[in-house]
Amino acid sequence: MDEYSDYASSHRILMPHAATVTDSASLRQQLMAPNPMQRVVALHTLEVEAECGTADDRSAVAHAAAKFAARGIPFYAINDPHYRAWVGKAVDYWTRLKGNASYA
Numbered sequence: 001m002d003e004y005s006d007y008a009s010s011h012r013i014l015m016p017h018a019a020t021v022t023d024s025a026s027l028r029q030q031l032m033a034p035n036p037m038q039r040v041v042a043l044h045t046l047e048v049e050a051e052c053g054t055a056d057d058r059s060a061v062a063h064a065a066a067k068f069a070a071r072g073i074p075f076y077a078i079n080d081p082h083y084r085a086w087v088g089k090a091v092d093y094w095t096r097l098k099g100n101a102s103y104a
Contacts, residue, residue: 021045024091024098031087032078039073046090049097065093 021027021042030042050065068089077083 021094024095027094028087028091031073031090034078036076039076043069043073043090046094046097049094061093061096065097068093 021030027042027046030038033039033042046065047069050062050069052062074083074086
């Protein structure tokens with residue numbers, strides 16, 4: 001088991017109510033959720049993914065994603081185009097960090 005798996009496992013124990021972010025669709029779903037804790041967990045998952053990616057060849061993307069996550073979640077307004085754009089940017093970072101060619 002690698003360092004990330006140990007870290008992720010311990011956080012699932014601490015936050016059993018949180019759904020797991022497994023792909024860009026689940027990240028988007030959690031960032032759009034009305035429950036604020038789901039949004040926090042989703043952003044934290046992106047932040048952890050960025051931290052794990054800083055040592056490889058995608059380090060520029062990882063650093064940009066970490067900086068993005070560090071700014072936190074903007075005011076939640078599900079129908080606001082700015083909030084939706086923010087969610088889209090988070091999903092874009094996730095997709096790029098995962099090395100997936102198809103953007104959600």
